[in-house]
Amino acid sequence: MLESLKQEVYEANMQLPELDLVSFTWGNVSGIDREKGLFVIKPSGVPYADLHVEDMVVVDLDGNVVEGDLNPSSDTPTHAYLYKKFEKIGGIVHTHSPWAVSFASANMDIPAFNTTHADTFYTDIPAARALTEEEINSAYELNTGKVIVEEFERRGLDYEATPGTLVSQHGPFTWGATPEKAVYNAKVLEVVAEVDYHALQLTKQNLDLPKYLLDKHYYRKHGANAYYGQKK
Template sequence: MSAYKYLKEEVYEANMELPRKGLVLYTFGNVSGIDRQAGVVAIKPSGVPYEELRVEDIVVVDLDNQLVEGAMRPSSDTKTHTLLYRHFNTVGGICHTHSTHAVAWAQAMRPIPNLGTTHADHLVASVPVTDVMSDEAIKGDYEHETGLQILDKFKELDLSPEEVEMVLVACHGPFTWGKTPAKAVYNSAVLEELARMAYLTLTINPATPAIKQSLVDKHYFRKHGKDAYYGQGC
């Protein structure tokens, strides 16, 4: 029996939620999860269709990308995941998709503006987009450089990965994260809906302004922080 059975099962279930939510086609995406005490990451194997994926196929690597367990190659995005885990210390799961509307914003190289309360319910800022990767970086360790692009943008904008759990990689697509793999997938679904809503809003009225700060604060902090009152509590 695998020493990481619990983690592989959790990551498998999170991966299988992607096609159920319409966030992936064929092999377009991956979810990982981390056991920080053991120092290992479980992630979808590269290029395996979701309808063929099994729990035992999930690959386990360490934070230096060395294979710990598994018969298949891990996702080609593994180095992006492990770099984010090394720098975003509270993250327990990471998700990458090529969902249609989020990718459209990434390809347009535009952040998704905060236009309404649905967006404000989930984060106080626009969904950031990274800079376009240089030719030198593309020719180098591409997946590692993708992670650096994300880290650089969060540093530039002084964003907290706990408050902004999503990003667009310019010309590529979205990455999201959360305390668990399931929460990372949840955030991917939310991001796709925010991207779709913003696209429709700006199609109807290209001059739509950002939501005013008082509404951002009301909607965000009624769900987050010590004074949150949305839902049923613990």
């Protein structure tokens, strides 16, 4: 069932330690089959060194296990909610990568300061608000997804042009057209968090990029007029 998607999700998961985005089991990648309305996700708490393709768990959009012997990631309800609301995404990544968690701990957006950022994220990367006590004590992981979507709606953000977020006090979630692209976006988010941290210590001046530079770099790589890379 969904064998090629399982392979894809497995490989995307294995990229997380290669890209220095996870310690131990602190991360997970999922990928969705939109036609079937099912997604594949890493099992909960399994170390990357012990992970196999056949361990991947198939769940439906309410987070019910459809196939698999292992429990799915405890973050499964967050993934499910994001897939429901962000209808064009094909993959989701959650990590506890340290630079991203530093900004999440400080409840601060990762601001758009440079072209590395603008190549992938068209806006600041938002820090969604911390969850309330009530949200934490009832359906915590589902509410994590709701808080993310609420933040995007409140700010009027396009989830395709801003393919990731922080959740305050917690860490980053990124997404993309495929699981592999969601992993790529997780690495970009970590790198720009690192760079921004240092830029913020170097100067107290306003470093926000002007919109015309965001436009230039974002659309150099995305959309009909993109000219970076090779023709497909």
